[in-house]
Amino acid sequence: MNxxxxxxxxxxxxxxxxxxxxLSRRFDDVFVLEARARLGLGQSTRNSGVIxxxxxxxxxxxxxxxxxxxxxxxxxxxxxxxVPHKKTGKLIVADSPEPLEALKKRGDENGVEGLAVIDGVxxxxxxxxxxxxxxxxxxxxxxxEAEALVKxxxxxxxxxxxxxxxxxxxxAVEHTNAVTTLRTxxxxxxxxxxxxxxxxxxxEVAGMFGYNAYTVYPVRGEYAEVVPSRRNLVNGLVYPxxxxxxxxxxxxxxxxxxxxxxxxxxxxxxxxxxxxxxxxLGLEFFFESGxxxxxxxxxxxxxxxxSGLRARLRSASDSSFADFVIERDPxxxxxxxxxxxxxxxxxxxxxxxxxxSEMIPA
Ligand SMILES: Cc1cc2nc3c(=O)[nH]c(=O)nc-3n(C[C@H](O)[C@H](O)[C@H](O)COP(=O)(O)OP(=O)(O)OC[C@H]3O[C@@H](n4cnc5c(N)ncnc54)[C@H](O)[C@@H]3O)c2cc1C
Numbered sequence: 001m002n003x004x005x006x007x008x009x010x011x012x013x014x015x016x017x018x019x020x021x022x023l024s025r026r027f028d029d030v031f032v033l034e035a036r037a038r039l040g041l042g043q044s045t046r047n048s049g050v051i052x053x054x055x056x057x058x059x060x061x062x063x064x065x066x067x068x069x070x071x072x073x074x075x076x077x078x079x080x081x082x083v084p085h086k087k088t089g090k091l092i093v094a095d096s097p098e099p100l101e102a103l104k105k106r107g108d109e110n111g112v113e114g115l116a117v118i119d120g121v122x123x124x125x126x127x128x129x130x131x132x133x134x135x136x137x138x139x140x141x142x143x144x145e146a147e148a149l150v151k152x153x154x155x156x157x158x159x160x161x162x163x164x165x166x167x168x169x170x171x172a173v174e175h176t177n178a179v180t181t182l183r184t185x186x187x188x189x190x191x192x193x194x195x196x197x198x199x200x201x202x203x204e205v206a207g208m209f210g211y212n213a214y215t216v217y218p219v220r221g222e223y224a225e226v227v228p229s230r231r232n233l234v235n236g237l238v239y240p241x242x243x244x245x246x247x248x249x250x251x252x253x254x255x256x257x258x259x260x261x262x263x264x265x266x267x268x269x270x271x272x273x274x275x276x277x278x279x280x281l282g283l284e285f286f287f288e289s290g291x292x293x294x295x296x297x298x299x300x301x302x303x304x305x306x307s308g309l310r311a312r313l314r315s316a317s318d319s320s321f322a323d324f325v326i327e328r329d330p331x332x333x334x335x336x337x338x339x340x341x342x343x344x345x346x347x348x349x350x351x352x353x354x355x356x357s358e359m360i361p362a
Contacts, residue, residue, distance in 0.1 A: 001187045005029045007360075008182055008191040010170050010205050012036075014044040014146065014349045015341055016197035017153040022353035023360070024160035031191075032162065033184060035169035035201075040150035042199040044346065046276075046308030047221075048254050048265065051075070051085065051142040052344040055092075055107035055115070056242055056249065062324040064110040067344040070351030071140065077350060078144065081152045084257045090141035090237035091123065093132035093293060099241055100136040107138070114139040129233045131295050141237055145257045146346055153349075170198075173208040180332065193360055196337045200273045200311045206337045211329050214339045218273045219312045221248075221265025223305040224286035230301040231261040233294050240293065243267070249343070251289035262305060263290045276307045313340030324348075326355060336360075 006027040009016045012034030024030045036042070051071055057063035078085040094100050097117050104115045116137050123135050154164060165184075172183040182189040198205040203216040226233060239252035248267035255261050263286045270278075283302045291297045313322040322340055329335035336359055338352070345352070 002181075003031070003187050003189050005031045005189055005191045007031070007193045007195065008033060008189050009195045009197055011042075011196070011198040011202070012039040012164060012166065013042045013197065013199050014040060014150050014153065014346055015338060015352055016195070017150055017157060018349035018353040019195055019197060019356050020157040020162045020164070021153045021160065022350075022357045024157045024162035026357065026362070028161060030157070030162040031189065032157075032164045033168045033170050033182070033189075034164065034166045037167050039154055039164065039166065040147060043308055043311060043342070044150055045147045046306060047146060047343070047346055048252075048262070049143050049146050049256055049346070050090075050237060050254060051087075051144050052347045053090070053107065053112045053115075053138045053140040054110045054344070055103055055112055055136075055138060057110065057344075058323070059106060059109045062326065063344060063348070066324065066348035066351040066355070068111045069354075070344075070348035073350040073354070074144070074347060075142070078149070081156070083148050083152050084145040085142055086257060087140065087142040088236040088255065089126075089137065089139045090239065091127060091130065091135040091137055092239045092241060093123070093130060093135045094241050095133055097134045100134055103136055103241075112138065112140060127235055127238060129294050129296050130238055132293065143237070143254065143257050144346070149346075170205060170208065180335075192334060194332075194335045195356060196335065196339075197341070199341065200309060202311065202337065202339045202341070206329070206339065209329050209332055209335055211331065211337065214313055214325060216311045216339060217314055218270050218275070219310040219342075220268050220270045220276070220307055221310060222281055222307040223262045223264035224283060224302045225305040226261040226263065226297075226301050227303060231255070231259060233296060233301075234261055238293055251286065253290065253293065263302070264305070265308065267310075270309070273309065276309065280304060280307070310342040311340060312342050324352070326352065328359070
């Protein structure tokens, strides 16, 4: 069967679904092709569920812009659509104030509201079990139930008339007589506009269009969970200083919307984009990382939990947070590629959707 669509979005993660919700306000015939049996089974529900404030990212970067704007949009969306979330605030802890002041300066310049460096007395009022001399307090940071967000965005898109085809991978792209055809196992599509929002596979989908400029590397993040009887060790979100390598925010404590207390994620390159479990780190790793922040943590408090794979672009220097890529295909200007959409992609999804919409004329 051959379908003609105004817009086809490849990938039903939180970003593809947010784009569908936005574009279906403007266009009929918005289709989302999702390879897996359900939406959101890639990065979008295997993450920390943190609504980031926007502190870490290079000034002027897409990550900084979309995180700050997307956070504000997300809180409003969650309030209006009853998506479980909470503005918990967050602490980034350190032994001296200098590195925190530098982070605060970057956050201030990115437009993050309310950042303050606080001392040990103020820390113990918020987090009595956290042993640290100084912290950067970020009152705008929060948590969200990512699965509920994906479901709500889908509902909004469907109410606007969008179509979601799960279990429908894009297999190939063919160009004949200036017509681009998207092949899936069942149907084929011709579309006016195509959005590549395929997460870990966005480089390979770009390759189907003949665009091979980027390579996405799967970088696994593994979590441990604190047993329910010890969850109260931490009230909210407590992070160390971000890794000097630029490859992560550091193993942190996250109290989720369901009340669970997670420790993680680490950051390790794996060979396969489907390898969530092989050679998992032992509990000792999480214990050693966690007790640097919470000395009362015991090894027997921990259980292994889930893991996720980040869709990471290797930056030119390989030592900084590579920025989001949101750009037109050089050969097919009606095709827009979203590549390297790792953290803070969950926080940023509504802002990214807004920008993608602005790239598409009526
Ligand atoms: C460990 C970890 C922790 C994170 N923590 C946070 C956090 O606390 N806060 C935050 O803001 N962000 C966080 N992130 C990042 C966030 O999860 C991602 O930025 C966001 O989920 C990206 O959404 P997406 O829709 O681009 O990708 P995905 O959710 O990966 O969706 C891509 C979809 O494309 C589908 N697909 C792939 N190939 C094809 C094809 N050929 N045809 C059809 N469909 C295809 C996949 O099945 C998948 O469902 C974290 C990520 C990880 C891994």
